[in-house]
Structure formats: structure tokens, C-alpha cells
Amino acid sequence: MKVSYYPGCSLHGTAKEYDQSVRSVSRALGIDLEEIEDWSCCGASSAHNTNFKLSIALPARDLIAAEKKALDVMVPCAACFNRFKTAEHHLCHDPALKAEVEEIVGGRYQGSVAIRNPIDIIANDIGLEALSAKVVKPLAGLKPVSYYGCLLLRPPEVCRFDDAENPVLLDKILNELGAEARPWSFKTDCCGGSLTISKTAIVTKMVDKLMKMAREAGANCLVTACPVCTANLDMRASKGAELPVFYFTELAALAMGQEGPEGWFKLHRTDPRPLLQGLGLL
């Protein structure tokens, strides 16, 4: 299948391993990615926190660019995904705003392409069976808790993706890869998001709690699909509280026997290699 691809700013920077693993896994699953032409930043948290119109106009620029091709858009970053879905929601429900934003951005928005995250595309379009068929190295012994975070799922009428209180798609994917996804109650609890820079102490407290709860659930790692969550979980835990964190696509690539995982794992702050080596997965 062919989709448009919106990496977003962090996938070219601090979330490099997410971009590379998404591309690698997509290739293996027959998903052809075509990067959106001349995309710009979605505005993330900072736009909507300070300027509503800016927060809709910035993603609208990319939505209008994406509509040049009649393809669904894969958006790996949870923040970008949420901003696109929110812009889409407001543009579809508020004709006056839509007219205003079209004038600001210069172009017409038709609402013709679907904005989707890779968990959705892999689980629902490719299918769990097709994924399972590509697994050559089942991740036996790996006990992740799936950490969806906030922005993939909420508000539910905007994101329309999995259950907002107890999502399961990521758990299903991880189980197909041979891992044992541990049940826990913190799948969608906030990590502190962008306050990681200006209020680091608060984020550390929140991350430490998640780490503690992950351990109580019998997990030896956490799995994410959001660059900010990953950065927080990977870098903000107190000394001694850390558990390794993976983007789900890194694990998918590992399970499919691809080249690349070892290089990505080196980029993590909390080194996941001892865990994987101990399980004979590396």
C-alpha cells in the first residue's frame, strides 16, 4: 500500500530512531512512504497553548499539501497526529474558521485525506497475521507495558483511534511480535509532555511513578509511539528507577530480523542492550 508520510520535526532530530524504524518496518510490510512535499511544523503544544488560529493554520498548511495526493497520511509522532486531527475537526465543524484559515494559508481544504498513525495502519490495514508472518525472532522474555500516552487517543471524538481509557492495539502488536505485553492501568497516564524543559522536576516525578507501576506490573521495559513520551521516559527517570524504553517499530524491526536495531539502541539514553542481550535477542 502507498501512503503519504509526515515525519514531523522531532523524527529528524531527537526521535531519529523512530523515523528510521518506521521506514524500515514499512518497507518490510509493503507500505510505500512518500514524504509530504515541503512540509512545515505542526505547531505541537506551543502553538495551541498561546494562539488558537496559529495552531490550526500551521497544520492546515500541511493538510492542504497532503491533499495534492489522494493518499492517507501516516503520522508517527503522537503530537503531530493530534494536531492534525484537531485541525481537521475544527475545520470540518466551523465553516467560518475554515474560510479564515484557507485565506491565511492560501488554498482550499477538502477534508479528503485520512490522518493515521502507524499503529492503526499496521494493526488494521496490514493486519496482525501479516505482521506475525514476518517475525523471525520472536521477542521471548521481553515483558513490555504499552505506553500510549495522551495525544494518540484523546479527545476520543477527535482522534477516533482505539479506546481512550483502555487501548489495546499496541498490546496486540507486541504480542504478535512474541513479547508478553503486561496489563497495567497506566497506559494513558501523562508523562508531563513539553514541561520536560521548563518544569523538569515535575516530569521526573511523573516518570518515576510510571516506572514504578511498570515494575509492579511485571514489566522489564516500556513501549511507546510518541517522541516526547519516549524522551521523558528514556531521560527523566531518577537514577535507579530507569527501565529501557522502545518505540514499537524498533521492536518490530528486531523481531523481523532487520538491520538497524542495534544502531538505534545505541542512541537511547537508558541503554536497552543489556536487557536484550540477557534475553538472547541481541
Added chain:
Amino acid sequence: MKSFLEEVNEKINGVPIQRCYHCRKCSAGCPMTGAMEHNPNRVIKMIQMGRREAVLNSATIWLCVSCETCITRCPNEVDIARMMDVLREMAIGTGVGAKEKNILKFHEAFLANIRTGGRINEPMMMVHYKLKSGDLFSDMAMGIDMFMKGKLSLISPRTKDMRSVHRIFEKTKQS
């Protein structure tokens, strides 16, 4: 003259906040209440009481991380997260500024960086934030570590059509 409540409701442009009957599901699920002066549902009551100064000058409105747990659970569909966005914009717009200065400085550095290149260049954005906030040395070790791993490239691809990006910023500039 419009009341504070009317002003806030107009900007939210959705369910009027006085529909809140203080079941406190929002506050119970909010991850930031530990650091906030007022719980989210209390902020609604304060708006109804016209306590503009207290609300716009609070750290509460800046500590909201827009996790959207509140709106997901509110039985009356009050968009509390959007209310917080509105209050932040009002605090900026009326010249009150932010009680949590560094949080606003982060947002300003972030947006200035988009205006420059169309896409965020993370290290340049961080340098800008550090200079603005005066918080020069925290996360130094982490920054160096990431730089050595090639995660903080000083040069990153920019959006080519910068005119369209500048236009968006110009036309959405708050008066």
C-alpha cells in the same frame, strides 16, 4: 460590558462552562493538580465569580499540559483543556504575561524557531530558550550526550516555501 464568563465562553465557542456541576472527574484525573494552586473545576467556579485577576495570574493555567483527560471524562462535555488554552491566550493578550515565566518562554522560543526555518531545529531552539530563560546549564550533560549521538544536528532541512510560513505567522499575530 461582557463578563469574564461571557468572554471565556465566547472564545471557547463550544459548551458553556457553567454546565459544570462539579462532579470533579476532571480534577481527579488531572495529572498536574499536585503542582496547581487551583483544581480545574475550581477554575471554572472562579471564572463564574468573575475572578479574572486571580485566574489569569495563576500558575495553574500554565501547568495544564493539555493531556485532555478532563474533556474525555467530563459528563457535561465541558472543554476544560480548551478553556485553559483560552485563558493562556487571554493572559498574554491582556499583558498579564505568565506566572510560570519559563513555560511561556519555552513556547515563544519554539514558535520563533518555526518562524525561522518552518521546522524546528531542536538544538537552536534550546539555545534560544536557554538564553531567554537564563537557565543555561541544566541538561548540559544530556545535551552533550545527544549531540555526540548525532541527535542534535545544528543544520537541519528547512521548509523551502518560507513565505507561506511567514504569512501564517503574520496573519495570526495577536493584536
